[in-house]
Amino acid sequence: MILYEDGTPRTHHAVSNLVVEVDEDSGVATARSCVTVFQALPELPxxxxxxxxxxxxxxxxxxxxxxxxxxxxxxLVGDVSGHLRV
Incomplete structure (x- = not known):
């Protein structure tokens, strides 16, 4: 992963369609969700x-x-040239 001068990869993970299932008796819970990772750089909109x-x-x-x-x-994977070292 590439980190920029602010110490981050300049990405945002948007999470949606969250489904949580809780089993109170066993003390276990699970969650399913969709995630879309966005990135913006000066040279990349x-x-x-x-x-x-x-x-x-x-x-x-x-x-x-x-x-x-x-x-x-x-x-799905898009242009990760500003996010990953290949």
Missing amino acids: LQPIAAGRYRDRFERGGGRWRFVERRVRVH
């Missing part, structure tokens, strides 16, 4: 560079929920 899905898992312990795992599945 704002554009989507990737799209896919997140599958997240959470567990409750000590009365608090905590994030356990995220699986990412990328379905």
Whole structure:
């Protein structure tokens, strides 16, 4: 991944269509969502560079929920020349 002078890859992950399922008895929850990654650079106008899905898992312990795992599945890839070193 390429980091710029501000320390970021100059991307934004827009998450949508979030579905959360909670099993209170077992203290486990899952979430599914769609993600679109946008990037803008001085020489690259704002554009989507990737799209896919997140599958997240959470567990409750000590009365608090905590994030356990995220699986990412990328379905579409655009111009990632300003994001990844190939």
